[in-house]
Amino acid sequence: MDKEKRTEIGTLGEFGLIDQINKQVQLKQASSLKGIGDDAAVLGPSDKLRVVTTDMLLEGVHFDLSYTPLKHLGFKAIAVNVSDVAAMNAIPTQVTVSLGLSNRFSVEAVEELYEGINLAANHYNLDLVGGDTTSSRAGLIIAVTAIGEVGEEEISYRSGARQNDIVCATGDLGGAFVGLQVLEREKQVFLSDPKMQPQLDKYPYITGRQLRPDARMDIIHELRELKVVPTSMMDISDGLASELFHICKASGVGVAIYEDKLPIDKQTYDTALEFNLDPITCVLNGGEDYELLFTINQKDFKLLEKHPDIHFIGHVTAAGDGKVLVTKSGSAVPLKAQGWQHF
């Protein structure tokens, strides 16, 4: 993007802007019969189930543009919705994107945002088929709806976990939360002395986890190849503990997870200590990791046992046994779901 160039949105108008965006879109999915340009997008018939999920990102609540590049933000807005599609064990096919833009945003800024959106659309092999663009009096608003497909025998609900199932988590946890602490600290340093340059080079992994999360479609495709259907699944967006509570409630079960099995990256661990945060609390209650939490029947364990990025963190118990964390010293303490409460 040419940083020097600034075209006011008003010069193109709403329709001009949509036309501009429209030009960049090429439909890839056979089921996308009509994308942007009519009153609604049109999807072909399907003998599979379709899943639908929606998420809204608001400036000042979900992101801070002082340290969030617009391209990353566009990618993230799609990724967090794809993560919900993945959590149903489904494959994403289409998205719609609605934008509220204040006059602070130029055409070039909108194009940068769409660069990230289109990058994500290609990465996840889905089509941008519609949306709505409007002016906003209050910063940037991004509302995305994602649609995906899944066979009736393959879908994973939150409610399918059964006693003795194995609890699995992908990737590592807590990084996005600790990365956010770094970004917020560097912002404060910059605000108090604008001559200070933010020091983010020391924390590339965790700041990347916060700014540009990747939905775990790779895992979904691998599970499908191995013919493993999780008995239950969620994405980890509000924090591991909170998600475990959701699965236990929906499935009518309890859970035991083991502190020494929880996956944490070294940079997350070290930086948490630097911030005087308990690394395990960051793993349990940090949000926005967008990893997958799922349960499998024990018969499927052999198929996943050697997977480098799936961790077996515990097992499903009877509802009466509660939800416990077994510490390294071997004592069982009740799990607390703190999650992310926006209110």
Next chain:
Amino acid sequence: MDKEKRTEIGTLGEFGLIDQINKQVQLKQASSLKGIGDDAAVLGPSDKLRVVTTDMLLEGVHFDLSYTPLKHLGFKAIAVNVSDVAAMNAIPTQVTVSLGLSNRFSVEAVEELYEGINLAANHYNLDLVGGDTTSSRAGLIIAVTAIGEVGEEEISYRSGARQNDIVCATGDLGGAFVGLQVLEREKQVFLSDPKMQPQLDKYPYITGRQLRPDARMDIIHELRELKVVPTSMMDISDGLASELFHICKASGVGVAIYEDKLPIDKQTYDTALEFNLDPITCVLNGGEDYELLFTINQKDFKLLEKHPDIHFIGHVTAAGDGKVLVTKSGSAVPLKAQGWQHF
């Protein structure tokens, strides 16, 4: 709603609020396999086409809460999306609703908004299957996605209008725009002297058109019974002239419409004059009527001829003949698309 009661959203938390809303929802559509409560909603397989549309309403841009009852607003947020589904000649089946709420809103206010949303869901026989609720720093944000179904032989795109087709418009036009002028004037009167009571009783029809529009699903069902498939269709949300431009562009045709055929309600006409507005300009360029504009093959004219609420306003011409309004005096003047530009 008990006006005295005010429960802060914080006391319930995000999940408490969603649970509260969830309790009121009963799924009616056979294709809604799973609604609110998992990572995504789940729709059953379908041998029909599915249409998807999304629209975002922002406080201060699309609505003014000083004269918009929350219940009406909830209804309208659904209706404007259903109108886009109708414009494809499709039947709506599901919606998702994402809300951004500032702490100015109480649980009771959110419930009132959902009363309108649920009323619309029942009125249009569709299911609320998902959404996202978050805090907002800047007023109320409502993002709705609607899904509908239509057979392959029944769908109407903007691009199907052919020379000699008849141009049809439903209901009457301009009312929502003139109603908005009344609401804005009464607001100014109230702001300058709060002892003055707003005088809206004189204008019940047009203020209703603005505050509580109804998508024309009745027309879609009637067309289906008569086996009339419009060659092209749009909903009239930005203004008749602007929508005619869209259809002409997408279909590669021109159009001639007749001033004396344009449908206008007496209250719209009289009030426009009261505001020194040209009634015909209000009909052509006033927005938010949410009526349907469509074209039919001449062979279908006999089937619709006697319909009390479908007006035959002109005919499709060759692209080279341009887009013209034939005035009462018989002269052809070029149509101008002013539409509603949010930027």
